[in-house]
Amino acid sequence: MASEDVTFDQVAAAAAKLQKAGKEVSIDAVREALGFGSPTAVYKHLAAWRAEHVKPPELPRPDLPESIVNDLVEWVRQFADQASAGVRESMAQSASDAEALLRAGDELEAERETLQTERARVEAELADRSEEIDRLNAELRNARQIATEALVSKAKDQLAIDGKDKQLAELRAQLERNVTAQAEESDRRLAAEMDLVGATTARDSLEAELKDLRKQLETSYAERSKLRAEIEVLRGKK
Structure with a gap:
């Protein structure tokens, strides 16, 4: 209280x-x-x-005649009043000082309660700030996690694209080797057939071989176009 x-x-x-x-x-x-x-x-x-x-304490009454006792009591009262005048003045001043001290004490008490109220407010504000800092730290950790996962996903996509590019290059080189080998084989067969059946038969056979090679080249070009389209699709997903 x-x-x-x-x-x-x-x-x-x-x-x-x-x-x-x-x-x-x-x-x-x-x-x-x-x-x-x-x-x-x-x-x-x-x-x-x-x-x-x-x-106040009563003055003792000595065993004397009543008239003397009354006079003596009156004299004592007068003496006490005169002697205590300074004391009463000092007591009045002390009472005034005490009253001033009481007022100062009340003011200090009110100030103390004000400071306690302010302290409670500051502590509540610090608690709110602490909760806000914890929330922001949690959001920062979450954002870092999302960014890390995005970088990992992008790296995986890049590796897949690089793998497709490498695969396409290998297929292109293999296609060129096959075309070269087939051309050389056709040349050898053409020379042999020309030697065996003559120039006319060799020419017909050569035309057939050339048609076959054209079909193979068209097929190879189609496969290469398909691979290029897949690469463009993968690059568009980056």
Whole structure:
């Protein structure tokens, strides 16, 4: 419970209870009995309670004639009033100083509570910032993972394209070798046939061979065009 929640009635009840039990009525005793309250707030209410409930001590009356005793008591009272004038003035100044201290204590208490509120706000803001940083770090890790997977996929596609290019080059070289070998074979067969059956038969055979070679070349060109189309498709997927 905050110090400003302490009321005069609560302090007065605790002080009366302590007084009835024969215990010392002090600030610490009242705070202990209440279980809450700042020293400044308890002191302010306890001072008001003491002014109402603590009686000044009675002067002892000696065994003398009543007239002398009355005169003596009156003289003592006057002397005490004169002697305590300075004390009362000092007490009044002390009370004023105490009141100033109480006000300063209340101001410090209010400032402390304001600082506690500000501290709670800053801590809450730091917690929010920490959650935001964690979220951004998670997004960054996710983005890095996606980028890495994209690079790996691109590298795989590039390897596949390179493999197709290599395969096409090998097929082209093989086709050229086959055409060269078939041409050489045709030349040999042509020479042999010309020797065997004459020039006319050799010519007919040569034309047939040439037609066959043309068909093979057309087939080879078609295969090469098909391979080029596949390569263009793969390159378009990069």
